[in-house]
Amino acid sequence: MGRKTKTQALSAVAPIFSIIVALLASALFVMWAKSMSVSEYFSALRLLLDIIITESLSTPQKFMEVLVYATPLLFCGLAHIICFRCGLFNIGVEGQFIMGMVGGALIGQLQGVPMLLHIALMVLAGIICGGLWGFLPGILKAKRGTNEVVVCIMTNFIAMYISNYIALRSVFADSQHDSSYTIQPHAQLPRFVPTSRLNISVFMAIILAFCVYLLLFWSKRGFQIRAVGLNASAAEAGGVNTTWNIVLALVISGAIAGVGGALQISGVQTRLISMASFPNYGFDAIPVALLCNKNPLACVLVAILFGALRNCSRMFQIEGIPKDIVYVIQAIIIFFVAADLITKHLNKRRRA
Amino acid sequence: MDDKLEMINISKAFASVKANEAVNFTLMHGETHVLIGENGAGKTTLMNILYGLYQQDNGEIRIDGKAVKIKRPSESIAHGIGMVHQHFMLVENLTVAENVVLGQEPRRGVVLDMKKAVETVESLCKQYRFELDPSQRIEDLSVGKQQKVEILKLLYRGADILILDEPTAVLTPSEIDELGKIIRKLNEEGKSVILITHKLREVMAMSDRLTVLRRGRVTGHMRTEDATIEKLVEMMVGKALSLEVEIPEQECGEGVLEVQNLVVRDSRGHNAVNALNFCVHRGEIVGLAGVDGNGQSEFIEALMGLRKVQSGKISILGKDITNKQNRAIIDAGISCVAEDRHKRAVVLEMSLTENTLLGNFAHEPFSRGIWLDYGYATKLTEKLINEFDVRTPSSEVNVMWLSGGNQQKYVVAREISRPHELLVAAQPTRGVDIGAKRFIHEQIVKGRAQGKGVLLVSTELDEILSLSDRIVVIYKGAVAGVLTRAQADERLIGSMMLGDKAEGGK
Numbered sequence: 001m002g003r004k005t006k007t008q009a010l011s012a013v014a015p016i017f018s019i020i021v022a023l024l025a026s027a028l029f030v031m032w033a034k035s036m037s038v039s040e041y042f043s044a045l046r047l048l049l050d051i052i053i054t055e056s057l058s059t060p061q062k063f064m065e066v067l068v069y070a071t072p073l074l075f076c077g078l079a080h081i082i083c084f085r086c087g088l089f090n091i092g093v094e095g096q097f098i099m100g101m102v103g104g105a106l107i108g109q110l111q112g113v114p115m116l117l118h119i120a121l122m123v124l125a126g127i128i129c130g131g132l133w134g135f136l137p138g139i140l141k142a143k144r145g146t147n148e149v150v151v152c153i154m155t156n157f158i159a160m161y162i163s164n165y166i167a168l169r170s171v172f173a174d175s176q177h178d179s180s181y182t183i184q185p186h187a188q189l190p191r192f193v194p195t196s197r198l199n200i201s202v203f204m205a206i207i208l209a210f211c212v213y214l215l216l217f218w219s220k221r222g223f224q225i226r227a228v229g230l231n232a233s234a235a236e237a238g239g240v241n242t243t244w245n246i247v248l249a250l251v252i253s254g255a256i257a258g259v260g261g262a263l264q265i266s267g268v269q270t271r272l273i274s275m276a277s278f279p280n281y282g283f284d285a286i287p288v289a290l291l292c293n294k295n296p297l298a299c300v301l302v303a304i305l306f307g308a309l310r311n312c313s314r315m316f317q318i319e320g321i322p323k324d325i326v327y328v329i330q331a332i333i334i335f336f337v338a339a340d341l342i343t344k345h346l347n348k349r350r351r352a
Numbered sequence: 353m354d355d356k357l358e359m360i361n362i363s364k365a366f367a368s369v370k371a372n373e374a375v376n377f378t379l380m381h382g383e384t385h386v387l388i389g390e391n392g393a394g395k396t397t398l399m400n401i402l403y404g405l406y407q408q409d410n411g412e413i414r415i416d417g418k419a420v421k422i423k424r425p426s427e428s429i430a431h432g433i434g435m436v437h438q439h440f441m442l443v444e445n446l447t448v449a450e451n452v453v454l455g456q457e458p459r460r461g462v463v464l465d466m467k468k469a470v471e472t473v474e475s476l477c478k479q480y481r482f483e484l485d486p487s488q489r490i491e492d493l494s495v496g497k498q499q500k501v502e503i504l505k506l507l508y509r510g511a512d513i514l515i516l517d518e519p520t521a522v523l524t525p526s527e528i529d530e531l532g533k534i535i536r537k538l539n540e541e542g543k544s545v546i547l548i549t550h551k552l553r554e555v556m557a558m559s560d561r562l563t564v565l566r567r568g569r570v571t572g573h574m575r576t577e578d579a580t581i582e583k584l585v586e587m588m589v590g591k592a593l594s595l596e597v598e599i600p601e602q603e604c605g606e607g608v609l610e611v612q613n614l615v616v617r618d619s620r621g622h623n624a625v626n627a628l629n630f631c632v633h634r635g636e637i638v639g640l641a642g643v644d645g646n647g648q649s650e651f652i653e654a655l656m657g658l659r660k661v662q663s664g665k666i667s668i669l670g671k672d673i674t675n676k677q678n679r680a681i682i683d684a685g686i687s688c689v690a691e692d693r694h695k696r697a698v699v700l701e702m703s704l705t706e707n708t709l710l711g712n713f714a715h716e717p718f719s720r721g722i723w724l725d726y727g728y729a730t731k732l733t734e735k736l737i738n739e740f741d742v743r744t745p746s747s748e749v750n751v752m753w754l755s756g757g758n759q760q761k762y763v764v765a766r767e768i769s770r771p772h773e774l775l776v777a778a779q780p781t782r783g784v785d786i787g788a789k790r791f792i793h794e795q796i797v798k799g800r801a802q803g804k805g806v807l808l809v810s811t812e813l814d815e816i817l818s819l820s821d822r823i824v825v826i827y828k829g830a831v832a833g834v835l836t837r838a839q840a841d842e843r844l845i846g847s848m849m850l851g852d853k854a855e856g857g858k
Contacts, residue, residue, distance in 0.1 A: 218726075220719050223709060230699045236658055237688070237696040238710030239679035 012298070015291050018336030019305070023048065026329045033321045047319070055315045056308040064198040068268060070307025072097070074205040075260025076285030077292070077299045078212050079253040084294045085216055086249035087229035092137055092152030094282030095159035096130040096254040098275075100261025102163050103129035105272035108183025108265060109172060115186045122187060122262045130258015131251045133159060138250035142243040148250065156282075160275055167274040180272040189267035199267035205303075208256065212296040215252075225249050257282060284310075287334045306330070355417070356381045356544045357402075357513055362411035364397055371397040372408070373568045379513065384535055384545040386555045386576070389565035390588055390785030391757045395548045398565070399515050403435050404428040415513075434506030435515040440498050442490045449473040449486035452504050476507055480537055495644060496527035503534065507543075514538065515546045520554050524643050525813065525846035532558040550588075550785070552581050553814070564588055589786055596818055597793040600801070604821065605634030606669075608774045608805030609655075614664035616647070616654040616829075624650035626829035627664070632774060632805040637796065639820030640809040643849050647829030648809050649691060652778055656688050657681040658696075669773060682711055687767040691778035691809065693756075697763045700752040704744060707751055708733045708766055732769065740765035740791070757784040764792050768799065775799050778809040793819060813842055827851045 027045035030036075036044050056066045076093050083090035090096075103125030113121065137151035166172050172180045189199040216222035227235035228245045236242050260281070265272065288306050292298035309330065313323035357379040364372040372394045379385050387395045400406045402413065404422040412419050415431050422428050428435075442451050449470045458468040473486040482500050490498060499519060506514055520528050535545050535558055549555060555562055556576060564572035564587040572587035609632040618624035625647040632638045642648055653659035655666055657678040666674050668684045676684070690696035698707050708729045712718045717728045733747040742762045744754050751759055760783055768775065777796060781789040796819060800806055810816050816823055823840050825832045825848040832848045835841075 218724060219722050220713055220724055221722065223706070223713055223724055227699055227702070227706075227710065230701045231695075233658075233695045234697060234699050234710065236678060237656060237690055239682050239714055240710075241677065241679070 012293075014340040015293065015302075015333075015337060018291075018333045018340070021336055022329045022332035025332050026325055029325055029328055030321055033325070048325075051315050051319060051321075052308060052312050055312040061193075061196055062311070064192070064196040066304060066308045066311045067202045068197050068307070069310040070303045071202045071205050071267075072260050072264050072281045073285050073288050073306050073310075074202075074209060074300060074303035075263070076257055076282045077288035077303050078205075078209055078296055079257040079260070079282070080285055080289035081212065081292075081294050081296055081299060082216075082225070082249055082253040082256065084289055085222075085229045086225045086246060087232065088246065088249060089149055090134070090137075090152060090250060090253050091149050091286075092133060092155050092250075092282070093253065093257045093285060094278055094280070095152065095156035096133040096257035097261040097264075097281045098156075098159040098163050098279070099129035099133045099254075100126035100258030101265050101269070101272060102159070102166060102261075103258065104262030104265035105180050105183060106166070106172060107262075108187035108270075109181055110187075111184060113184070113186060118184065118187045119189060119266060122266050123259055126258035126260070126262025127255040128258070130261060131255035133258070134250040134252070134254020135247065138247035141250075142247050156278065160278060163272055164274050167272045172272075174271070177271075178274040182271045183265065187266055188270055189263065191267075197268045201263040201267040204263065205260070206300055208259070209296045209300050212256070216296065221245075221248070284330075287330050287337075290337050291333055293337075354381060355379070356415070358412075358414040358417075359398070359402065360412045360414065362398065362401060362408045362413075364394075364401060364406060364408050364410075370568045372401070374411070375565070375568070375570055377563055377570070379544050379546060380561075381544060382539045382542050383560040384539055384547060384558060386547045386549060386559040386562040387565065388549055388552070388555055388562060388584065388588060390550060390787075391783060392567075392755055392785070393565040393588070394568040395565055396517070397568075399435065399517070399546070399548060402428065402433060403515065429509050429511065432510060432512035433515070434509060434511030434513070436499065436502040436506065436517065436519065438518045438521060440502055442498060442501060444491040445489060447487050447489055448484055448493070448501050448504075451490055451501055452476075452486075452508050454505075456509060472508065473504065476504055480504075480507065480534065480541065482534070494527075495522045496524070496530065499523070499531070500534070503538075512542070513544050513546065515548065517548045518550075519547060520549065520551060522644050522811065524849050525842060526850065528554065552584050555579075555584070556581070566590060585786060597790060597797055599637075599797055599819065599821075602635050602801065604636035605803060607631045607633050608669060609807060610665075610667045610670075611651075611655075612665045612667075614651070614654065614666060615662040616650045616659055617662055618647075618650050623662070624829050625654065628826070628830055630824045630831055630834070632807050634773075634803045634805055635800055636821045637800050637806040637808055637819050639816035639823045640807060640826055641813060641816045641823055641845055641849060642811070642826035642832075644811045646826050646849075648778070648811075648826060650829075651826075652688070652691065652776060652809060655681075655776065656686065679714060682770075683715075685771070685773035686776060687770045687772035687774070688776040689764050689767050689778060689780045691782070693759055693763060693782070698751045698759060701750055703750055704737070704742075704747045704754075704762060705730045705733045707762070708736070711766070712770060736762065736765040736769055741788075757788055760784045761788050761792070764795065768795055772804065774805040774807065776807045776809070779811065780808070781812075781815060813845060816845075817842065825849055 027041060027048050030044040030048050031041060055062055057063055076097055079093045080090060104122045107122045107125040133155055136155055137148040140146045140151050141148045167180045168178060174181045189201055191197065191199045216226060224240045224245050227240055228242050232242050288299060288302050292302040309326045313326045316325055317323045355378050359375065359377040362372050362375045375398055389395050397406065401408050404425045404427050413422065420431055422431060452473050453469045458465040470486045477484050482504065484497060484500055519531060523531060538545055547559060559576045561575050562579060563570055564584065566588055611628055611630055614625050614628040615623055616625035628651060640648060650659060654661050657676050661675050665672060668686060671684060673681050673684050694700060705726060709718055709724060713724060717725060719725055730747055737744060737747060740761045743758045764780055781792050796806055808816065808819055817840055821837055823835045823845060825845055827849060832851060
């Protein structure tokens with residue numbers, strides 16, 4: 001992986017360790033849920049692993065379903081990575097993703113547009129809507145010094161209610177369903193097999209991961225974004241316009257999430273469905289971005305892993321295990337990743 | 353006098369690096385003992401072992417003849433050991449008395465007995481002849497006084513052994529004199545003092561005995577009166593080395609930097625730079641001398657486009673750069689060795705190569721179009737590492753893992769390598785050892801010979817005096833006086849630094 005293979009390979013140790021520990025610890029919850037005795041720990045662990053592996057890998061169908069879940073996680077994870085690298089916490093990925101869905105769903109209803117152009121237009125709509133939703137907190141932070149997290153939380157709600165308005169009350173709303181009208185067939189991404197919702201957006205996401213990698217580690221812009229994230233004062237003294245880069249990072253991040261949203265409409269949902277609460281694409285991608293240690297290439301693998309966990313939740317329920325175990329596993333992973341980050345931080349402070 | 357403290361055969365290794373190897377160190381009752389050595393010689397490690405931050409791998413510590421184990425800093429104070437760190441650890445918006453008693457407050461019942469605290473602090477001040485007002489806030493005190501508060505803290509906790517880490521680094525000449533008197537007084541009261549420093553002249557002035565460390569070993573041990581600077585340098589560096597860099601006579605040319613009536617505010621909104629006027633010519637080293645905190649930092653930030661100029665004008669070769677973007681200012685021909693290395697000069701979590709891109713990335717050959725050229729940056733970085741003898745395993749290592757002195761050498765190397773007309777060198781030798789200091793000075797003089805302007809900003813008078821063609825003394829953000837090399841005199845500058853305009857002057 002480029003210039004720092006050795007250190008990056010080393011930095012994979014902690015995440016892998018945390019995944020293993022998370023699985024071992026989650027087996028305890030399986031025991032609890034199934035009222036097993038302590039001596040049955042290993043059968044609980046086997047049951048847990050069994051469900052995860054069978055549900056993800058036993059048939060091509062199932063693996064495709066994993067990838068369906070992984071795709072939006074990957075888009076959102078990449079969006080988070082851009083901002084984390086710039087020292088920002090873009091909790092607005094959720095709203096940016098929703099705005100991308102809104103843009104995609106609206107453009108998708110245009111009639112008489114040839115397929116390639118139509119999908120390109122939807123992607124563009126995703127970029128614009130998501131980017132705009134990143135620009136708002138960015139420009140407010142740059143010009144007024146507001147905290148991007150607070151603004152993003154608000155813009156998330158605005159995005160959700162805009163989406164609901166369009167799905168329920170606007171001229172685009174389909175009164176038969178609690179959703180907007182289905183997008184034109186031309187606007188739908190081709191699926192590989194009729195039995196799975198998997199479509200070519202998964203490849204677009206993987207290509208994007210590579211582009212983000214190039215952007216961050218080989219381009220001038222990425223260098224500036226990373227420099228601002230690691231030491232804004234030094235970056236400023238080194239000729240980097242910190243304000244502009246912060247705004248830009250949020251815009252790029254929003255645009256990536258927006259594309260993810262638009263493609264989610266085009267490939268999976270085909271219409272804007274009203275939301276009772278946040279769909280959690282952006283929020284769930286936070287641990288993805290953290291676990292891959294903000295590395296866009298590793299993000300692909302982590303997104304698939306988390307997609308697999310997500311995909312298992314139904315099976316857990318069938319087996320009589322609360323599906324929230326998926327969140328328990330994620331939480332324990334994050335716990336260890338955070339602990340690793342904190343110890344690194346403390347070590348650094350001790351050296352300084 | 354008998355031994356207060358003995359450290360016998362102390363060894364300590366970090367991974368493969370032997371920081372201390374069979375070090376013997378004794379401290380007598382009521383003496384001042386200086387520990388000198390270059391950076392990385394093991395002074396700090398030795399003191400951190402004594403202070404309980406590290407455990408020795410081998411060897412024994414005895415206090416008053418009894419062997420002790422010090423596992424953590426809180427235990428060291430129980431043994432009467434206290435340390436004043438280079439960076440003070442005071443709560444800025446508390447008063448002197450509050451800071452002194454913090455952690456061991458006198459109480460009446462459960463309530464803090466502030467009256468008693470003030471009384472105790474006052475009596476301590478009287479005993480040791482400190483001129484401090486216990487009710488003043490720390491943020492209103494000068495650095496010299498803050499240092500006294502730190503010493504008071506230790507005395508309040510009953511320390512018999514006081515470790516002072518680089519105590520003179522931030523002081524003016526007169527404050528240093530005062531510190532000398534305080535140390536004498538401490539000795540009279542039976543306290544033993546350990547000074548950690550790499551400044552030789554002070555060593556001579558205020559100590560009884562000294563121990564020299566080099567590469568983790570004791571290379572010398574003598575009474576101060578028997579020591580000479582030459583001898584000490586030889587013991588520290590391992591070879592005889594002249595400290596002074598020769599500066600040939602040279603005519604200076606047209607103006608490079610011109611500062612006119614500059615006003616810059618500090619972060620609290622006060623005028624930190626207040627109608628500053630001076631200029632730097634080609635082939636001239638101008639030393640900007642002053643006590644830390646008299647507007648130097650704000651001036652440099654304003655010069656580099658990192659802080660807003662309220663009024664006035666800065667120009668480079670006649671071109672106005674006031675309030676321009678930092679990149680435009682770099683492009684106009686200023687290279688800057690920033691005074692706060694970790695804040696402004698390097699990104700610790702980036703490799704040396706990536707740090708080379710800082711300030712350079714916008715232009716060919718460092719980048720082409722939107723892409724960076726890591727190949728070129730790596731090649732240049734490796735060249736800098738060789739030329740400036742930066743000790744690092746490779747150019748791909750994060751700057752964080754380099755020692756402070758090597759980081760500084762790298763920063764100087766990067767800034768000098770960039771084409772420039774004016775070099776701003778702020779504390780260019782902060783934290784570097786004698787050999788590197790001399791090398792950096794040579795590089796600065798070399799730039800002068802090439803007709804570049806050099807603005808040397810330093811709180812170390814020695815450095816200013818040995819390099820500058822002209823010395824501009826700054827006090828409260830304005831010029832307190834300008835002296836030529838011939839007129840320069842330490843006492844005179846020292847008094848100007850404290851605001852005395854009377855003598856010298858323009």
